[in-house]
Amino acid sequence: MESNDWKRLEIVERRSREIAEEFGLSTTDVLFEIVSSQQMLEGMAYRFPTNFSHWTFGRDYERARTIYEHTGGGLPYEVVWNFETPQAFLLESNPFALNALVIAHVWGHVDFFLKSRYLQRGRVFSDIASEARSAAERFRGYEERYGKDEVEKFIDAAMSIEWHQHPDPFFEEPDEEGARERLIRQERAKLERALDFHSQFKKPETKAEIREIEKRLKRLARKTPPEPVYDLLWYIIRKSPLPLEAWQQDVLSVVRSQARALAPNRKTKLLNEGWATYWHVRIMRRLFAEGVLDAKEHGVFADFHAKVTRPLRHDFNWYAIGPALYEYAEERWDRGQFGREFDECDDPAKKAYWDAKTGKGREKIFEMRSFYSDRMAIEQFFDADFIRRNDLYLYTQTVDPQNGDIVDVVAERDPEKIRRILKHLFVHYGTPVIRVEDGNHNQRGELYLVHEFDGFELDPSYRDRTLENIHELWGRSVHLETVIEGKRALCTYNGRSVSVDTGGSAADGLIEL
Amino acid sequence: MPIIRSDPVAPKGKKDAARHREKQKDAIRKQLPEIIARESIITSKKGKTVRIPIRIMDIPHFRPARDSAGAGAGQGKGKAGTVIGRRPGTGKPGEAGDRPGEEYLETEVEIEELIEMMIEDLGLPRLEEREGEGMVAETRFKIRGIQKAGPWVLLDKRRSAREGLRRFWGFLRYLEQETGQSELECFDALKQKDGILSDALELLQSGTYAPVHTAFEPFPIFYPDDLRFLEQKKDIEYHSQAVVLAMMDTSGSMTDEKKYLARSALFWLVAFLRKIYERVVIRFIIHDAVAEIVEEEEFFKKVLGGGTRAYTAYELAGGLIESEYPVSEWNVYAWHFSDGDDFEPARAAQEAKKLIERGISMFAYGEIEPSGGHHDSSLLAAFKELLDVQVHWKDGFMVVSGRESPFLAVAIQKKEHVHLALREFLDKERWGHGI
Numbered sequence: 001m002e003s004n005d006w007k008r009l010e011i012v013e014r015r016s017r018e019i020a021e022e023f024g025l026s027t028t029d030v031l032f033e034i035v036s037s038q039q040m041l042e043g044m045a046y047r048f049p050t051n052f053s054h055w056t057f058g059r060d061y062e063r064a065r066t067i068y069e070h071t072g073g074g075l076p077y078e079v080v081w082n083f084e085t086p087q088a089f090l091l092e093s094n095p096f097a098l099n100a101l102v103i104a105h106v107w108g109h110v111d112f113f114l115k116s117r118y119l120q121r122g123r124v125f126s127d128i129a130s131e132a133r134s135a136a137e138r139f140r141g142y143e144e145r146y147g148k149d150e151v152e153k154f155i156d157a158a159m160s161i162e163w164h165q166h167p168d169p170f171f172e173e174p175d176e177e178g179a180r181e182r183l184i185r186q187e188r189a190k191l192e193r194a195l196d197f198h199s200q201f202k203k204p205e206t207k208a209e210i211r212e213i214e215k216r217l218k219r220l221a222r223k224t225p226p227e228p229v230y231d232l233l234w235y236i237i238r239k240s241p242l243p244l245e246a247w248q249q250d251v252l253s254v255v256r257s258q259a260r261a262l263a264p265n266r267k268t269k270l271l272n273e274g275w276a277t278y279w280h281v282r283i284m285r286r287l288f289a290e291g292v293l294d295a296k297e298h299g300v301f302a303d304f305h306a307k308v309t310r311p312l313r314h315d316f317n318w319y320a321i322g323p324a325l326y327e328y329a330e331e332r333w334d335r336g337q338f339g340r341e342f343d344e345c346d347d348p349a350k351k352a353y354w355d356a357k358t359g360k361g362r363e364k365i366f367e368m369r370s371f372y373s374d375r376m377a378i379e380q381f382f383d384a385d386f387i388r389r390n391d392l393y394l395y396t397q398t399v400d401p402q403n404g405d406i407v408d409v410v411a412e413r414d415p416e417k418i419r420r421i422l423k424h425l426f427v428h429y430g431t432p433v434i435r436v437e438d439g440n441h442n443q444r445g446e447l448y449l450v451h452e453f454d455g456f457e458l459d460p461s462y463r464d465r466t467l468e469n470i471h472e473l474w475g476r477s478v479h480l481e482t483v484i485e486g487k488r489a490l491c492t493y494n495g496r497s498v499s500v501d502t503g504g505s506a507a508d509g510l511i512e513l
Numbered sequence: 514m515p516i517i518r519s520d521p522v523a524p525k526g527k528k529d530a531a532r533h534r535e536k537q538k539d540a541i542r543k544q545l546p547e548i549i550a551r552e553s554i555i556t557s558k559k560g561k562t563v564r565i566p567i568r569i570m571d572i573p574h575f576r577p578a579r580d581s582a583g584a585g586a587g588q589g590k591g592k593a594g595t596v597i598g599r600r601p602g603t604g605k606p607g608e609a610g611d612r613p614g615e616e617y618l619e620t621e622v623e624i625e626e627l628i629e630m631m632i633e634d635l636g637l638p639r640l641e642e643r644e645g646e647g648m649v650a651e652t653r654f655k656i657r658g659i660q661k662a663g664p665w666v667l668l669d670k671r672r673s674a675r676e677g678l679r680r681f682w683g684f685l686r687y688l689e690q691e692t693g694q695s696e697l698e699c700f701d702a703l704k705q706k707d708g709i710l711s712d713a714l715e716l717l718q719s720g721t722y723a724p725v726h727t728a729f730e731p732f733p734i735f736y737p738d739d740l741r742f743l744e745q746k747k748d749i750e751y752h753s754q755a756v757v758l759a760m761m762d763t764s765g766s767m768t769d770e771k772k773y774l775a776r777s778a779l780f781w782l783v784a785f786l787r788k789i790y791e792r793v794v795i796r797f798i799i800h801d802a803v804a805e806i807v808e809e810e811e812f813f814k815k816v817l818g819g820g821t822r823a824y825t826a827y828e829l830a831g832g833l834i835e836s837e838y839p840v841s842e843w844n845v846y847a848w849h850f851s852d853g854d855d856f857e858p859a860r861a862a863q864e865a866k867k868l869i870e871r872g873i874s875m876f877a878y879g880e881i882e883p884s885g886g887h888h889d890s891s892l893l894a895a896f897k898e899l900l901d902v903q904v905h906w907k908d909g910f911m912v913v914s915g916r917e918s919p920f921l922a923v924a925i926q927k928k929e930h931v932h933l934a935l936r937e938f939l940d941k942e943r944w945g946h947g948i
Contacts, residue, residue, distance in 0.1 A: 039519065
């Protein structure tokens with residue numbers, strides 16, 4: 001990059017920040033770094049500026065590199081991290097206008113980092129970058145001492161269940177003894193009330209009920225976990241009967257905290273990318289209008305913007321659907337298409353031309369970026385109108401019986417069904433809810449997991465291999481209660497093979513929900 | 514805030530990408546028996562690389578089954594049922610459906626790489642090490658030195674001229690010394706007498722000498738001894754070469770399916786030999802009741818009627834060895850594929866024995882019987898009776914091998930057996946005896 005470009009880029013950075021602020025976006029200092037394509041591709045693949053070694057990062061790096069090399073330079077790549085001082089990469093070989101576009105885009109992300117309640121939560125893990133750097137160092141040592149394969153096996157197993165965190169992102173670290181005390185206190189209170197014969201508020205308790213409470217109290221005293229735990233790695237790190245060595249606990253802890261730091265991003269990917277894209281267009285327009293960027297550069301910008309935001313036939317393009325979502329919400333709130341009166345109107349023509357000149361659009365989208373998760377946004381705005389306007393569909397893969405080709409076919413165009421499936425996909429962001437029910441199953445330290453069934457059965461091959469990985473960390477039999485072909489089933493991996501029990505009588509063995 | 518240029522960091526992606534590739538290879542290795550019998554491989558025209566589907570290397574995790582959640586969402590026009598994408602499947606129709614939920618990625622692999630993997634998989638030494646093991650193959654001529662006689666075409670003019678000049682100067686000095694005349698006069702006399710020393714000396718001493726040439730100009734004088742010729746030597750280059758005499762029963766009972774199995778086995782066997790020998794020639798012989806030499810195309814396609822007499826093919830192979838591929842210069846591999854219902858099995862066994870006795874590297878018989886059933890065919894029974902063989906079974910796969918001779922017979926009943934047959938063929942022990 002020439003020094004003149006360098007100066008101009010600093011001007012773009014300064015002016016675009018001012019424009020962002022004029023639009024009402026929050027900003028903070030951002031560390032913009034000019035990097036080589038290799039650093040950019042690694043930054044995207046490794047989750048953080050530096051991280052430990054793992055083949056999945058290598059795989060993603062390779063994939064991105066292949067795309068980069070095949071499409072030639074000038075890809076609109078950007079990486080930005082939600083650190084205390086956010087850090088963003090600019091690709092040195094990108095055309096000037098494209099780097100300007102990336103800077104404008106980053107201001108959208110930065111506002112989102114600062115204002116979205118989910119991403120604010122992510123900022124709690126701000127140290128994660130330096131932790132990743134030192135973890136890389138320690139893991140290298142483990143590899144030397146315990147062997148590369150051994151360390152890899154553990155990272156693999158940890159990553160298998162890294163997204164199984166507590167469903168509430170604001171939930172603090174679970175505390176087993178605290179929970180036990182609380183539960184015991186509750187039961188004791190019930191018992192005391194039952195035994196207080198003089199209380200006038202007492203409803204008559206039967207002997208059986210009292211015995212029941214006493215039984216529960218007894219069980220609570222030693223049950224682990226006393227109440228279901230959703231954070232699988234957290235539970236395994238503390239309770240694995242193996243027991244885990246210090247380095248193994250370290251590996252699991254690092255993988256867990258990285259996943260926890262990234263979880264808020266997963267829950268808001270659509271809103272976050274949509275927000276950044278919505279604003280980069282508006283900031284860029286101003287930069288061109290003010291002459292910070294010249295007319296020649298406008299073509300470059302327009303090209304790349306079109307490339308990023310084009311609808312994809314095989315993928316959910318965040319950069320297309322995200323800004324469309326905000327624009328749709330903005331339009332509806334500008335025209336007052338919300339509230340009881342609008343919802344209860346059942347004249348489609350009237351609804352289509354509804355315009356109460358409310359002008360609350362901007363306010364609404366700022367509120368969405370502050371308080372919504374992707375699931376909430378989809379729930380509220382993926383209605384028939386939106387799905388039709390954006391030509392959204394679901395597709396499936398089938399095999400052509402003629403020649404064995406794998407064929408992608410449009411499967412669903414019914415807006416109501418699309419909405420239902422998408423909503424589901426976004427509820428847990430592709431991660432089914434699994435809880436630890438019992439860490440001492442059969443009194444033999446076996447692990448009993450329960451899949452909280454929500455209408456979608458688990459992929460059997462992935463399920464079985466995941467159970468094997470959990471066994472790697474637990475060392476004893478691992479059970480998973482789930483639903484297979486509409487029936488309750490218990491899958492067990494005993495260290496050698498997975499057995500599936502769907503037999504009716506075997507249901508007795510299932511723990512009562 | 515200023516924009517900074519970041520310090521380059523040690524590249525990590527490459528190393529981890531290599532590890533990923535290694536894991537992919539492991540996955541391919543596990544699928545080898547299935548992969549090598551793939552139709553797309555042996556029919557690939559280019560022959561250098563093949564595309565094979567391998568499972569995407571992924572960290573297993575709990576996730577909804579694909580059929581319940583669909584493959585994904587997209588944007589665009591098109592009714593339900595509109596095809597939005599298509600790519601070559603995992604082989605035969607219906608096969609992909611056998612593995613629900615697994616995602617496959619088409620990966621390009623070099624056939625060379627697959628062969629290496631099979632060799633590793635079978636625990637064989639790397640075959641290249643054997644390369645060049647001595648068979649006389651080619652002779653040609655090579656210039657190796659200089660000699661004083663030879664055909665005029667090989668006259669080395671430069672060297673000869675040098676020798677001629679050397680003689681000129683020698684004569685000149687001699688004349689100067691003998692006559693005491695000047696260099697120019699001696700030169701002139703020598704020139705007048707066409708370089709003959711005794712005549713020039715006579716002229717100078719005769720007293721009748723009169724100068725003719727006024728400029729001193731050295732010239733070469735050639736005596737027979739001065740000519741230099743390039744020396745040409747017969748150069749024997751040691752090449753390793755092999756001929757494959759591929760024989761196929763094309764009687765009516767050999768269905769396309771049977772021929773396909775034969776073709777698959779042949780493809781890989783030739784590929785292996787190509788790794789061992791610098792040069793591999795394949796000759797194709799088909800037979801029913803009589804044998805004929807054909808081109809590759811016909812070998813796999815032609816259907817003859819009539820009966821089955823394998824001995825006719827073996828005789829023809831013997832003739833080829835006699836006339837074109839002497840075992841002193843060629844490693845000869847005779848491979849025969851048949852379903853084994855032979856009309857004159859005893860005679861076939863006799864001819865096979867003769868072939869082995871010629872000193873060929875291997876006589877292999879692949880019995881193709883996709884219908885299964887473990888009764889010995891007439892041909893196999895005859896081999897067992899005549900030749901000194903041992904029979905062993907491995908997981909339902911029968912191998913008959915000569916105790917002392919390079920004889921091998923296998924029964925290929927299904928695709929997966931191709932891999933086992935190759936394993937037998939490449940067996941370390943047998944290599945020891947075979948070559």
